[in-house]
Amino acid sequence: MRYALDASFFFSGLVLDGELVTPPSVTEELADLRSKGRLEALLASGLSVVPPSAENLRRVTQAAGETGDAPRLSAADADLLALSLDLGATVVTDDYAVQNVALRLGLGVRGILQRKAQPRRWKYRCPGCNRRYQAAGTCPDCGSALKRTLK
Numbered sequence: 001m002r003y004a005l006d007a008s009f010f011f012s013g014l015v016l017d018g019e020l021v022t023p024p025s026v027t028e029e030l031a032d033l034r035s036k037g038r039l040e041a042l043l044a045s046g047l048s049v050v051p052p053s054a055e056n057l058r059r060v061t062q063a064a065g066e067t068g069d070a071p072r073l074s075a076a077d078a079d080l081l082a083l084s085l086d087l088g089a090t091v092v093t094d095d096y097a098v099q100n101v102a103l104r105l106g107l108g109v110r111g112i113l114q115r116k117a118q119p120r121r122w123k124y125r126c127p128g129c130n131r132r133y134q135a136a137g138t139c140p141d142c143g144s145a146l147k148r149t150l151k
Ligand SMILES: [Zn+2]
Pocket: 126, 127, 128, 129, 130, 131, 139, 140, 141, 142, 143, 144
C-alpha cells in the first residue's frame, strides 16, 4: 500500500504500514519542532519527497473546479492530489476539500482522526427564510432559490 501524506499527518500520531510519499510543498508547511522531528524520522525510515507531474496538477485543478473545492485547495493540497495520481497512492488527509477532490479523481482516501471519507453531502439554505434543505431547488415555503452551504 502506498500513502501520500498531507501536513496534518506529521502532527498526528498515526502509524501507517506501507510506502510513504509526500510532495516538497507539504514538507515546507512543517514549521514546528515536533512535526519536523517526525518528518526527519520518517525520511530516515524511507519516506520519499517527490514533486508531482504538471499533467496531473492540471487534472487536479480541473476536478477541483468541477466539485467547487478550488477556493479551499492550497497549492500543497493540489500537489498532494497530483502526486497521488502519479503514484497511485491513497491520500491521507482529514481536509474535506482534499477528500472531496480525491474522490472525484477516483483516488483512495484515508482519514487521520476519522476512519473513512465520505463524499460531501451538500445542504441547501434558503436565503429568504433561512430554512435548510437536502436538495437544490426553490424554497417551498417562500419561493427563494436555495443556496448551497457546507453545513
Ligand atoms: Zn424560504
